[in-house]
Amino acid sequence: MSNMIDAEGGCLCGAVRYRVCGPIEESGYCHCRTCQRQSGAPSVAWFALKPSDFAYIKGKPNTYRASDHAAREFCANCGSYLVFREDDETQTLGVNTATLDDPLLSPPAFHIFCEDRIGWFETADDLPRYDHGRAG
Ligand SMILES: [Zn+2]
């Protein structure tokens, strides 16, 4: 998948805004427990792009480290979970799709961490489903 995106997004209260411009490397749903807890939702739709193709244009997020290799960035005022950022900047950056001003721009193409999927939550699609990450 290499659709280009040139768009803006931000948190619920508007204190933190960002711009993305570049090729989308992948776009999917994550069902892991960490995303569930951080977002308060059964699943998080996200898309990945190069860290250099993402920039905050207003405000600054707080960060929370749920794993030793990455930080999760969120608005300290309203709590919107915005970005998953690996410490290794050669890795892609994850942006939570529903925080785009137009979430239709990056439709999910797969599901990951389905081992943690909540039993009452299922989406009506034929997209590939992976128990863990896409590799396995
Ligand atoms: Zn906010």
Ligand SMILES: [Zn+2]
């Ligand atoms: Zn997750």
